[in-house]
Amino acid sequence: xxxxxxxxxxxxxxxxxxxxxxxxxxxxxxxxxxxxxxxxxxxxxxxxxxxxxxxxxxxxxxxxxxxxxxxxxxxxxxxxxxxxxxxxxxxxxxxxxxxxxxxxxxxxxxxxxxxxxxxxxxxxxxxxxxxxxxxxxxxxxxx
Amino acid sequence: xxxxxxxxxxxxxxxxxxxxxxxxxxxxxxxxxxxxxxxxxxxxxxxxxxxxxxxxxxxxxxxxxxxxxxxxxxxxxxxxxxxxxxxxxxxxxxxxxxxxxxxxxxxxxxxxxxxxxxxxxxxxxxxxxxxxxxxxxxxxxxxxxxxxxxxxxxxxxxxxxxxxxxxxxxxxxxxxx
Numbered sequence: 001x002x003x004x005x006x007x008x009x010x011x012x013x014x015x016x017x018x019x020x021x022x023x024x025x026x027x028x029x030x031x032x033x034x035x036x037x038x039x040x041x042x043x044x045x046x047x048x049x050x051x052x053x054x055x056x057x058x059x060x061x062x063x064x065x066x067x068x069x070x071x072x073x074x075x076x077x078x079x080x081x082x083x084x085x086x087x088x089x090x091x092x093x094x095x096x097x098x099x100x101x102x103x104x105x106x107x108x109x110x111x112x113x114x115x116x117x118x119x120x121x122x123x124x125x126x127x128x129x130x131x132x133x134x135x136x137x138x139x140x141x142x143x
Numbered sequence: 144x145x146x147x148x149x150x151x152x153x154x155x156x157x158x159x160x161x162x163x164x165x166x167x168x169x170x171x172x173x174x175x176x177x178x179x180x181x182x183x184x185x186x187x188x189x190x191x192x193x194x195x196x197x198x199x200x201x202x203x204x205x206x207x208x209x210x211x212x213x214x215x216x217x218x219x220x221x222x223x224x225x226x227x228x229x230x231x232x233x234x235x236x237x238x239x240x241x242x243x244x245x246x247x248x249x250x251x252x253x254x255x256x257x258x259x260x261x262x263x264x265x266x267x268x269x270x271x272x273x274x275x276x277x278x279x280x281x282x283x284x285x286x287x288x289x290x291x292x293x294x295x296x297x298x299x300x301x302x303x304x305x306x307x308x309x310x311x312x313x314x315x316x317x318x319x320x
Contacts, residue, residue, distance in 0.1 A: 009301050013273040016251045021154035022168055026146055029175040036176065 056116040059123040066126025145182070146175055149192060153199050159270045160203040162259040170206065174199045200275060204285060207267060257307035265300030268293050 041049050049057070153174050158167035174195055178185055185191040258266055268286065271277045279297075283290045 005301050005305070009304065010273050012250070013254065016254060017247055018151040018155035019158055019251065019255060021150035021171060022164070025150055025154065025168060025171055025175075028168070028172050029146065029179075032172055032176050033179050 052113070052116065056119055059116075060119050063119065063123035063126045066123065066130050145178070145186065145191075149195050150175070152192065153195050156196050156199040156274070157203050159255070159258055159274055160200065160207070160267055162261070162263070162266050166206070167203075170199060170202050173202055196275075200271075204267075207263060208287075253308060254304075257304045260307050261300050261303055265296050265303060268297050269300035269304075272297055 036044070041053065046054065046057070150171065154167055154171045157170040157174075158164055161167045161170065177198055178191075178195060181194075185194060188194070258270065261269065268282050271282045271285065272279070277285070279290055279293050282297075283293045286293070
């Protein structure tokens with residue numbers, strides 16, 4: 001009897017027409033689309049951020065992680081991690097990249113780009129330190 | 144218009160899983176907002192309907208999963224031996240004429256009302272099985288419950304629908320004919 005019930009219910013349910021959506025649905029969807037379109041990018045989901053902001057956010061996260069892992073490096077070793085000349089070169093490259101779109105973007109974006117450049121510099125500094133410590137640095141008395 | 148072509152299907156999918164029109168409308172709204180974000184790919188695509196249905200089902204199941212602990216708790220309190228066959232299942236004979244006298248729209252309203260009255264742990268697998276045509280195994284995987292529990296809940300859901308249909312105005316004589 002259960003098979004008969006299953007068969008009957010299956011047939012009956014599959015034959016059912018769809019329910020009519022409420023008349024308010026279309027207006028609600030359009031209103032929500034307009035509301036989301038009016039939101040600034042930082043209030044949207046990460047997937048909707050501009051590529052630049054996403055890269056900067058990830059870079060900042062990596063930088064924070066890298067700095068956390070550098071807590072035990074003493075000053076002498078830290079200085080040797082990233083020579084001054086190399087650091088200056090990185091800054092000049094970042095500045096050059098930041099200067100490219102000056103005629104295309106607003107000052108707000110330029111400021112944000114410079115801030116991102118600074119963050120990227122910090123990230124590279126941290127990554128360089130971690131890479132040196134991991135690959136080349138042998139602590140005194142260590143193996 | 145794209146939305147008018149699919150809004151009934153999307154709303155029906157959400158409403159049958161939710162058993163709650165307000166929640167179904169929220170889910171349908173989110174489905175179409177996401178469709179708007181992918182409109183370039185969906186416009187003119189023959190698989191747009193399938194995409195919308197899948198998103199509606201996933202959003203609904205995600206919503207229900209947030210309350211899964213409460214849902215499972217109630218389910219297990221109600222049926223501590225839920226993995227075993229129920230000897231007390233309602234066993235109505237079901238003639239082919241059941242609901243046949245009702246018009247299509249009346250039949251839909253009566254069945255939807257009966258579905259709404261089922262508890263979540265019976266309605267959701269029942270809808271996934273009969274409307275979404277998922278297998279028992281697929282439902283168990285989607286709901287993260289055992290295969291035996293899915294089978295038991297679906298069987299009990301079916302059995303529970305008959306008295307609900309009867310209470311909704313179906314002539315008892317049809318059921319026992």
